[in-house]
Amino acid sequence: MTDSPALGLVTDLTIWGMTCAACVRRVERRLAKLEGVTAQVNLATGRARVTHPPETTPDALAAAVEAAGYTAVLLRPELPEEQRGGADPEDGGQDRNEAGAKGAESARERERLLYTALLSLPVLVLSMVPALQFRNWQWLCFALAAPVAVWGAWPFHLRALRGLRHSAATMDTLVSLGVTASFSWSAYALFFGGAGEPGMRMPFTLVASGGHGTAHVYLEAAVGVTLFVLLGRFLETRARHGTGEALRSLASLAVKEVTIRRGAREVPIPVAELRTGDLFVVRPGERVATDGQVVEGTSAVDMSLVTGESEPVELAPGQEATGGSVNAGGLLVVRATAVGADTRLARITRMVTDAQAGKARAQRLADTVAGFFVPIVLALSAAVLGFWLGAGAETQAAVTAAVAVLVVACPCALGLATPTALMAATGRGARLGVLVSGPHALEGLQHVDTVVLDKTGTLTSGHMSVGWVTAVPGGVGEAEAVRLAGAVEAASEHPLGRAITAHARRTNAPDGLPPVRDFTARPGHGVTGRVDTRTVEVVSADASGLPPVLSAALERAEGSARSAVVVRVDGRAEALIEVADLPRPGSYRAVDRLRRLGVRPVLATGDRAAVARAVAEEMGIAEVHSRCTPEEKAALVARLQEEGRRVAVVGDGINDAAALARADLGIAMGSGTDAAIGAADVTLVRGDIEALADAVGLARRTLGTIRTNLVWAFGYNAVTLPLAMAGLLNPMLAALAMSASSVLVVANSLRLRTWEPRRAAARSGRPPRPVPSGRPTGRRNR
Incomplete structure (x- = not known):
């Protein structure tokens, strides 16, 4: 660990016992009370990422979490990125221990759910179907409901008591109070209110009404709330497990x-x-x-x-x-x-983990609302009980309405709306070769309307390759000309020569290249050598003395600012080879898809104007800026921002770092320099610019999913709370609705795991022609 308080340390904690957004807010507030400590707690992952000064020990952080009423398990403390060393061999064991603990906890939850269901189903059937109510049926239901209300709901009771000791209320407080009130009222009615008389019949109703006096029991509410909340929690946990599939795949x-x-x-x-x-x-x-x-x-x-x-x-x-x-x-x-x-794999895993640990603005708002929501619900429940009693309603009807308010208003869906979507999206992005540094990057991608593209290494591959080969009809032929040129250039160190040799080796791999003798290099002109029995020259292209077919090819190459050389065999011009920096796969489609998404492409390159125009024409980009220094690229970004544009910059080199940092969103090619990747918010791992269009589409779908989740989470409470307060909702159905809302939110987020980019919507594009290299054309400078 570092002793520098300016840098700070980062410690990850696994938090056990969180059930809703109110829990998240409690843990964050408790940790924030420590001097110099900030924390981000993720309900979906059950983890807290804490930044703290060196003098604050991890044990002190765990103690603060436990003081809030939760259990904290210490994970590996980390130094800032620039001070991290090699991998810790204990990490794998630690992860396995955590996975084992989660597996054991899941098994216990499954066992509790199974026994609760076996005990609850007879109670629900007998309470809801009067024709099946035999003599003393209510006592059988009481015997079956007692272990459900006590043992089945024990996790809720335990966490509610822990919260009470710390003067806090969460979802568990609401569920525990609802189960306790329903079961306690039923026990009172059975032993003291006449509901225990043999032959008692009880109709089932969907609203908060009871029988006469106290001869009515709500055992179905006590077991139903417990069963449905346990079931919802179990399904929610399994679904949330699916959102973390990307990290498990990487591991x-x-x-x-x-x-x-x-x-x-x-x-x-x-x-x-x-x-x-x-x-x-x-x-x-x-x-x-x-x-x-x-x-x-x-x-x-x-x-x-x-x-x-x-x-x-x-x-x-x-x-x-x-x-x-x-x-x-x-x-x-x-x-x-x-x-x-x-x-590279460790860096990818770290970026995905960091992204999932962050919070979107919408989630911070939801957590804040949830922190006040539970106390408000408790106050509403008490007010509803008082109102119905004051209005002369039956006592059991008033209690039922109050319990329904408690149960239906649990803010589970609110806390899960954003983190589950972010987990699923970052995982899907990683599988598509798109790494985002956090929720702010996804939010930024959604709003970007202008993207500034570098040329070399971004739109193009960044290295010279053979594009077109034109051979004289009736001569040695294209393949033989390339073979001979590659053999001579094998002894050359010039970039054009290396590109020709690499191309010749690929196309002549089965036979290899023949040896060269009497090799001579003439700077500014070309190379000469003897291959087999022939004299081969690979020299700068000059229009004088060329056959018409090669003259036309040279004119085309010069018009597009491409480099060209002539292959002469025994003094006769046989072929013209064009060498260029070829476009990356999908570059044209990527630019086309960005335009369709409403994003304006701008080309900014350090190459000369002719080269920049040729690339822009090839890619269909209207706005071009050439001979840009790193400072001028950053100034261009600032100018576009002053015009009200939301600007993203895509680059791969050190010269792009300033513009990447200045942009609203920096996007680096995964094949680029560490400086570019470090300054970027998004990294395109697979080195394909088309991944940028995928990233924009994924970001927009993710933010749309989050909005849908939040609308559902808020809308659900806006509809069900008034119904419960009006006595129009049975507590058992309230529990079912609450559990279903959480499962629906998580299931909606899981759809992001199967999201596919709409690549078919873009035009297929032009054939991948070579684009300018940025070197002078028509002359070979050695």
Whole structure:
């Protein structure tokens, strides 16, 4: 831990016993009473993320939570990001212990629900169907209802008592009071009010009316409230478990054991012992243990669970392998370049966890409302009881109306409306290759109306590639020209030469490239060498002396500001090769989809005007800013903001960091620099700009889901509370309605887990033509 109070520490706590938004507010307020402490408590995850000074110990935080009436389990305390070290080998065990505790708790809840249902169902049937009420049926119901009201509802009673000791009221207070009032009234009526007489018959009614005097029991309300609230809690917990599926999927990608090479031996070791620089083996079907660089072997690797990209990636020596991806082909030997908390998978998991720990503005409002809601409901219930008694109503009718008010107004749905949607959305985003830093990023994505796009590395791949090859008819042919050019350029270090050689190796992989002799490089002109028995030149394109077909190809390349070279074989021009920075997959579709979503694309690049215009024309972008310095990009963002625009910036380099930080929302490419990713609010992991359109669509759907949840949560109380106060709602039905509202809110959030972007709505776009490289055209500068 750091001794610097300015940086502060972050500690995660698991909180047991929270049931509603009022509980969340109580825990946050209790922790905030400690000096220098701020906390965000998430009802859906049952966790608190606490920022505190070094002198405040984790034990003091846990004690504060327990003083509020809840149980706190300490998780791993964390330093600020810049001070974190490697992975803690105990983390996995800690997570397993927490999972085991949750599993045991779930088993106990399931057992309590089962026995409560077995005891409650006969009581409900006999109370609701007068034709089945035999002699002394009420005493059988009392015998069955007693363990339900005491043991079945014991979790509510216990938490209500804890809250009472701390002068606080929550959902459990309301349920406990409702069950206790219903059962106590029934016991009084049976023993002292005449309801225990043999042959007593009791009609069932949906409203708060009773029989004459005290000869009426409400055992069905006592067991019904307990049963339905337990059932709702159980279903809600299972549904909430589904919203955290993304984190469990990410955790499942972590490899437990890895085989490393030590000399000629292969030794299996725990992955916690793996160190940077170690060579490890990845066999077909195995997961890559950690981030590294391939040193031997070639294979197709499935990275779908890490980046959201479904198409396998071909890896060869020198290329980067990502930890957690699956080797789908041959054997690979990889050199570890990052381990523990520094791996890409660890960073993704941390971002998802941090995002789910945050709160949207709507949730903060809901928590505040819920903090005052429960005391108001208690006051309303007392007022309803007094009103009905004062109006001359039957005592049991007044008690029933008061109990219905207590039960129906539990603010469970209010507390779950936002966090469950955020959990499901961040998980779905991670599977689509979109990582958001928190709820503020989702809210920002929803409102963005202008996006400033960088060119190199964002719209384009950021490295030179062969685009078009034009061969002279009747000559050596396109394939042979590329093979010969690639062989000569293999000895060159020029970026254009490396691109040509890489393309030749891909297209001639079965045969390889022939050796070159008598290699000569002439700066500013090109390279020459002997391949087989022929003299091959790869030189700067010059219109003079070219065949018409190559002249036309050169004119087209120069018009689009692309680099071009001529391949001459034994002194005869045989082909023209165009080299460019190719667009990323889906770049045109992404820009088209953004326009359809009402987002205006703007291109801002450091390249020259001709290059910027060519890229903009290719992508269909109307507004272009070229030769932008990092300061000018930030100034452009500020100018757009002054015009009232909500601006997002997409970039991948250090030169984009200032604009990313200045924007309303910064979006970094996952393949970009650490500076860009650190300044961004959203990271597009899969390196595909089309993920940005997915992110905007997901954000809008998420915020729409949250609004629907909150409307339902508030609207439910707005409708049912007046009915209960008017004596038009049986407490048993009130409990059913309250439980159903929570389950519906969570189920609505779960729909986000299956959300699919509407990619088919966009036009298919143009063929992926090469776009300008930013280098002078028509001349080869060496």
